Structure formats: C-alpha cells, structure tokens
Amino acid sequence: MSTVDKILALIRDTSSSLPDDVEKAILKAMRREEKGSSAKMILKTILDNCALARENVTPLCQDTGTLTFFVDSRLRKKVNRKVVSEAARKATEKGYLRKNCIDSVDGRSYDDNVAEGAPVIHYFEPESPDSRPTVTLIMKGGGSENMSRQYSLPDSSLGAGRDLKGVEKCILDAVVKTQGYGCAPGILGVCIGGDRATGYEIAKEQLLRGLADSSKDPRLAKMEKSILKKANSLGIGPMGLGGKTTLLGVKIASRPRVPASFFVTIAYMCWAGRRRTVEI
Amino acid sequence: MIELKYPFDEKSIRSLKAGDAVSITGVIHTGRDKFHKYFADGGRINVDFKDGALFHCGPVVVKRGGEWKVVAAGPTTSVRENPYEPEFIAKSGVRIIIGKGGMDAATLEAMRKYGAVYVQAVGGAAAVSAASVKRVQGVDFLDEFGAAEACWHFEVEGFRGVVAMDSGGTSLFDRVASSSHKKFLEFYN
Numbered sequence: 001m002s003t004v005d006k007i008l009a010l011i012r013d014t015s016s017s018l019p020d021d022v023e024k025a026i027l028k029a030m031r032r033e034e035k036g037s038s039a040k041m042i043l044k045t046i047l048d049n050c051a052l053a054r055e056n057v058t059p060l061c062q063d064t065g066t067l068t069f070f071v072d073s074r075l076r077k078k079v080n081r082k083v084v085s086e087a088a089r090k091a092t093e094k095g096y097l098r099k100n101c102i103d104s105v106d107g108r109s110y111d112d113n114v115a116e117g118a119p120v121i122h123y124f125e126p127e128s129p130d131s132r133p134t135v136t137l138i139m140k141g142g143g144s145e146n147m148s149r150q151y152s153l154p155d156s157s158l159g160a161g162r163d164l165k166g167v168e169k170c171i172l173d174a175v176v177k178t179q180g181y182g183c184a185p186g187i188l189g190v191c192i193g194g195d196r197a198t199g200y201e202i203a204k205e206q207l208l209r210g211l212a213d214s215s216k217d218p219r220l221a222k223m224e225k226s227i228l229k230k231a232n233s234l235g236i237g238p239m240g241l242g243g244k245t246t247l248l249g250v251k252i253a254s255r256p257r258v259p260a261s262f263f264v265t266i267a268y269m270c271w272a273g274r275r276r277t278v279e280i
Numbered sequence: 281m282i283e284l285k286y287p288f289d290e291k292s293i294r295s296l297k298a299g300d301a302v303s304i305t306g307v308i309h310t311g312r313d314k315f316h317k318y319f320a321d322g323g324r325i326n327v328d329f330k331d332g333a334l335f336h337c338g339p340v341v342v343k344r345g346g347e348w349k350v351v352a353a354g355p356t357t358s359v360r361e362n363p364y365e366p367e368f369i370a371k372s373g374v375r376i377i378i379g380k381g382g383m384d385a386a387t388l389e390a391m392r393k394y395g396a397v398y399v400q401a402v403g404g405a406a407a408v409s410a411a412s413v414k415r416v417q418g419v420d421f422l423d424e425f426g427a428a429e430a431c432w433h434f435e436v437e438g439f440r441g442v443v444a445m446d447s448g449g450t451s452l453f454d455r456v457a458s459s460s461h462k463k464f465l466e467f468y469n
Contacts, residue, residue: 038442038452041281041301042402045440049405062340062352062406095351098340143403159468169468176464180381180453181357183403230467234460239380239400241442242299242456272404 003078006280007087007135011067012096014137014276015059018050021211022187022248022273026050029185029245039243043185046238046271057096061272063141064097067119070208072126072133075280079135084121085114136208136277144270147182149174150199153262162262164219167192168227170264175231175247180240182268187211187249188227189267192220194255199265206251207269215252224250238271248273281440287331288375290395296443298450302399304439307417308333308378310432312356314425316364319372326420327431329372335401336361336379338428341416348416350434352406355380358398366390382444382453391447398445400452412439 001009018026030043053060067088071079089112091097101110101118110118126133151170153162158173160166171190178186189206191199214221228250237243248271257263282296286306296302309327311319311334319325339353358379365383368374369390377383377391378399391397401409417433425431444452 036301038299038301041440041442045402045405045408049402049408052411053407056407058407059352060407061404062354063404098352141404172464172467176460179457179460234463236456236460239403239442240456241400241444241452270404 003083003280004086004090006278007079007084008090010135010137010276010278011087011091012057012094014139014274015064015091015096016057017054017276018060019273019275022271023047023050025211025248026185026271029248033243033245037243038241039237039245042238042241043245059096059098060274061141061270062098063143064100065139065141065274066145067097067113068138068140068204069119069121070136070138070205071121071123072135073123074126074133075135076123079280081121084119088113088119132279134277134279136275138204138207139274140204140207140269141272144182144186144268147174147178147268148200148203149177149266149268150196151264153264164223167264168223171227171250171266172230172234174266174268175234175236178268179236179246183270183272184236184238184240185245185248185271187269187273188247188251189269190250190252191263191265192252192254193257194263194265195257195261196263196265198255199263200267202253202255203265203267206253207267207273208275209251211249213251217254220252220254224252284376286333288333289331290375293375293397294395294447296397296446297448298443298446298452298455300443302441302443304333304376304378304399304441305437306333306435308335308376308434308436308439310335310337310339310430310434312336312338312429313360314429315421315431316361316368318421318425319368320364325431327433329374331373331375333376333378334368334372334374335434336377339410339432341427341432348419350410350413350416353409353413353434354404354406355401355409357381358383362387369394369396378439378441382451388445388449388451391445392449395447397443397447399441400444401439401441409439412436
C-alpha cells in the first residue's frame, strides 16, 4: 500500500468511525440517563448514527472539520505535505470529506480541501527512538472550534483569581457558555499557562489523549476528575436540553508562564471527537 | 417517543411539552437564511406550510440515476432566522420548526399564539438524519438560492428530535440555562 493510500485510509476511518473509548463512554452515559428522557434519546440517536456511518463508510458528522495531522518527525520525508494533500484530495473525491475549505479573503471554496496550510501538519519528536513511528489525525468541526476559549487571569467579571480555584472557575464558565451550541456531550482539552498561541496548541493536543488517561501530575489529575464531576452536575446534558451527561472527559496540561501573564485555554471537542492513530 | 404524522393538527401540537422526544413522519420542507429573507421581502412560495414542518437545514443532496439522494442532512443553527420567524409562523400556519440551538422570545411568543413547536434535531448526526429521508419529492429555488439554501421537500420516516420550545411558552434552553447557571454560582458561594 502506498503512503498516500495509507493516509487516505486514515482519513476514511477517522471520518466514519468514532474512537472506541468515546463510543463506549457515550454508551455508558446513555445507560445512566433516565428512561424516557430526551438525554437518553439523543445519546441513542448518536450511537445509531455512529453505527450507520461505520457500516456505510460515510462521514459521521456533516462537518468533517479541520484536518490536523500529528506526524512523527522520523516520517518527515515519507509523510510530507505533497502526500497528505494528495490523500485529502482523494478523500474529498470519494466523499469521506465534505468540501469544507474556504478562502478567508474572497470566500471561494477550495473544492479539494487543499490550500496553503491545509491540511494542518505538525511534526513531533518521538518520546523514544525505539517506538514505532505513528501518524495521528484529528478532525474537529466548526461548531466545536467556535466554542474554544481563552481566559486571562485575573478575570474580574468572573471573580476568578490567579490560583487553581480561579482556573477551575474559568473552565466551568466555558462549559456553561457552551450549552446549546457545541454539540454536547463534549471533551475538554485545557492548558494552564503558556503564551496565547501555545495555550491553544497544548489545549488542542490534550484532545489526543484517551478518555481513560489521567495527567501524570497528581494535582492536575485531581482537577480533571473534580471538574468532570462538577460539569456533569450542572444538568446541561446532551445538546443542552438537560441531563446527567455534559462532558465525557477533561484533559489538563500546564506550561510555564511569564509573571505578567496567566492564560487558561480551553479547546472544546463535541461528541464527534474524531481522532485516530496509525503506525506507518 | 411521541409519533407525529403529517398533517400536524393544532390540537396535537399544542399537547406537546418541552422535553418530549418525538419521531416525525411525512413531508418536511427545508428553508434557511435566503428562504426566510425572500419570504420576509414579500416573495411568493408555492409550498403549503399549513399544518406543516420547516427544517433549518443545509443538506448535501446529489443526483444519482435521475433521482435526488440525501447524503447528509443535519440541522443548522436557528438563531439567524429569529428576525423572520414570528411573521413566518403567523402567515404560513407552520406547526413544527426543526433546527439547532433554539430561538428567541418573540418566536416563542408566536409559537404560543399560533400553536407551533420548536424541535431540536441531534446536531452532527448526519448519517441517521439522511437515512430518515426516504424520498426527495422535489425542490424549489434551486437555481436562485443554491443547493444548500434551496427549499427541499423531504419525505421522512421516524425523524427524531426533542421538543425544546412548546406552545405553552416554555423553552427548555432557557430553563436549562438558568438552572445550570444557578448551580455554577452555588459552587462558589
């Protein structure tokens, strides 16, 4: 199989098949919701939708999102921009991707989803030289991307100070503000600190972590659990119509900051948390 | 799940309560930004919306073997139609509006006055929404508005949603927003 075909298969599978852990979490959530509730019906519809999309190999959500690739730097030559662009072009032709790429200046559509900087490709350094090199793709739709936010502490309108309590307040405020918009139940990727740009970058990277994964920093691991519990007690529920399931997971990282800045950045992912990794 | 079949009579629509899960069968018509603007500007439409349903949707529809086939048909955000919807409800006699994210107080009031409900479809569920469209009866304004904004006539079977705004003046969005905000404040008091 050529590398283009391998990337094409990765796009196809990411678009049409929700990750196992996300689907299982939705199933678990559905069982927890009350019998006859709208929350249960919505989660059941989402699960039916995922089964149907997988069976028919069609996009599980009509917004096939921004394609963001994370590529092991040892694959820099093999999985280059030309190869990724060709795969995106083929995926669009085959209907795995919607025509979803618009020129921001004149509003015209790049009908093959290929343009300068699209798809997005990040090369990363492998953690160990012995590991098998991988490529990971996430597809994040506009409805969820529009709900990502950055706070700057202290935030007087929220009464959030420069401490972990203030950080938590920002994150829960983001959950409250997202209701009815980003299709819930969602997943939060959070970065505490960093500059504005790295804040968004690191927050989005947290969405690559599996739902069962806890932060290695015990303070952050504790915070992940506590925010998930609090968010799900708000009663916002699937699609913001009430229920016990508002979030499926919270993943937090921290980065150092300069004394003058204290950003809290939240990357919101909708239930259609499409991510997939392959070895090349 | 409450089954609703076209034509949707006023009595059964008025008996629906915010929070009810519904399954819709019959014909529904799509209409979004350009459609609403056209109607508000006094444009003529040949569709009879009396006791009917309007779907805020920009579908992906392709022609296969001479027939229209719906590939994806999720709901689009409804707030953009707020300025037009009360008048549309009053003049057209529509009973069900299907969309995403809910609508404003003026629309809720029009629903109360004329007997209509707002149904939230499941956002992102493109595959099931498309599968519930059994046949495309036809399309209006295809050339004028483009495929995503045209007025498509879908025959649907078991199209699922939740009544989010009822004709008694209750909006589930408002209710959940105020209770969740209250709970949020409680954490910090």
